[in-house]
Amino acid sequence: MEGRLDIEAVRGQFPILGRSVKGRALVYLDNAATTQKPQSVIDAITGYYAGYNANIHRGIHTLAEEATAAFETTRETARAFINAASTDEIIFTRGTTEGINLVASSWGRANLQPGDEIILSTLEHHSNIVPWQMIAAEKGAVIKVVPIDDNGVFQFDAFEKLLSGRTRIVSIVHVSNALGLIHPVEAVIRAAHAKGALVLVDGAQSTVHLDIDVQSLDCDFFACSAHKCYGPTGVGILYGKRSLLEDMPPYQGGGEMIREVSFRGTTYNDLPYKFEAGTPNIADVVATRAALDFMTGLGKSAMRAHEDKLVSYASDRMREIPGLRIIGDVPGKVSVVSFVIEGIHPQDIGILLDNQGVAIRTGHHCTQPLMERLGLPGTNRASFAVYNTRGEVDALVTALEKARKMLS
Amino acid sequence: MEQRPPIPQIEDEIVEEFELFDNWEDKYEYLIDMGKKLPPLDNMHKDDEHRIRGCQSTVWMVSELRDGQIVYHADSDAMIVKGLISMLIRVLSGQTPQDIIQADLGFIDRIGMTSHLAQTRSNGLRAMIKQMKLDATAWQLKANAS
Known part of the structure; x- marks a missing residue:
């Protein structure tokens, strides 16, 4: 298939993706804050x-x-x-x-x-x-x-x-x-x-x-x-x-x-x-x-195609979580799934996800007027890059389920 | 007012309780449980004046001086932070201003959650401790002046 990327080969270019956090393989989903760097950089x-x-x-x-x-x-x-x-x-x-x-x-x-x-x-x-x-x-x-x-x-x-x-x-x-x-x-x-x-x-x-x-x-x-x-x-x-x-x-x-x-x-x-x-x-x-x-080298359209698939897969899987609501759940977006879980503060989610090796961003994302307009104290944001995988989306969902259980 | 044990003794008790757990889930569940047991804060105190800045979540805290000891009341909209406040209140509430100002609160490092609780700015732990000590200083000055 044209433009299809070998994601494992791409991951191999990023040394940091090999590390662990709190004894688990790092799942880095805070790419909208900053992406990781390939060896060439x-x-x-x-x-x-x-x-x-x-x-x-x-x-x-x-x-x-x-x-x-x-x-x-x-x-x-x-x-x-x-x-x-x-x-x-x-x-x-x-x-x-x-x-x-x-x-x-x-x-x-x-x-x-x-x-x-x-x-x-x-x-x-x-x-x-x-x-x-x-x-x-x-x-x-x-x-x-x-x-x-x-x-x-x-x-x-x-x-x-x-x-x-x-x-x-x-x-x-x-x-x-x-x-x-x-x-x-x-x-x-x-x-x-x-x-x-x-x-x-x-x-x-x-x-x-x-x-x-x-x-x-x-x-x-x-x-x-x-x-x-x-x-x-x-x-x-x-x-x-x-x-x-x-x-x-x-x-x-x-x-x-x-x-x-x-x-x-x-x-x-x-x-x-x-x-x-x-x-x-x-x-x-x-x-x-x-x-x-x-x-x-990778081609932005190929990167985008991969990221779009991850966003769509993540959105589908996250909708299965009771009480979870995706914010900005409309067509025409890139790389980001921003969400809240009914009755649970984003900060609690962020801390419990980090304990499971999953890095996301929580809070107002430096957009306080937007959060005020949406009536939210903040959101949880998972953001994807070309090196992320479906397996990492699964890890995110498992970690979210666990956090939700611990907090309810 | 009931006499509280000295601060270091309560710190040791908390450390011993956390030593019963060998994984992070149990430690956090215990912390979340402590938060759930925190007595509710009157809504009238949940205003800007009693809000602690420096937290991703919202924390409100009120203190009063009773028979030479400070009593703290607090709440938060996030559960883990609520657990942290509950733990701090258990250690510091009912103590004298001088003891509170001098407390080094080493138990936070000793309960084995330091990487989260002490290092990140976002959970506001430092901001809470700072505010509790500031309140203690203010009460001490007030008591000395009168």
């Missing part, structure tokens, strides 16, 4: 420090040239991965959070006026709420929030009604981290552009599961994190359209981002370096390439 980090560690861009010696080449090769790999038009539009950050902060701070400071409107949705992660609240407070801008229905589904009609001549930017999550729902970002972008508003897509959860083509999406900004895509922590990719980035002031000042500095005034470097002040996280950027290559 680990080797790339070690290889950099053991072989060609040097500061980049300014060095005249061989190590600096090798390090610069490796760093810039990742930029090209990232460009191709999300199909940006140019590497000038690829800015390395610390993660999605920093990418959004960069845009809110730099673009927002230069462009927002009192009374201007920023549109977010109820499903946003705090990282896509707080940076906008900060700049809105500073500039006197107003935040409008797109509602959801009881299943967590984004209300497109309501969004269209919120769009106005005062809307300057729409910042929306591509895939909800708490529920896994995929949002209609293409339609959001078209509608926003028709009103002259920009769109930032928070791709923290989508990049590892969906094919991303920023040119065909026509988004103005796209932010994601390497560590949710089998890569190292501390690296994010921010895409911005060249014309917008060129007009934006720098985010931070320091080395790398300048052309010339004097006490009479400073001129800034070209894109993308204007936004990369200071020595970057070279080792992890270098290793990010290995993570992107890992995904490209």
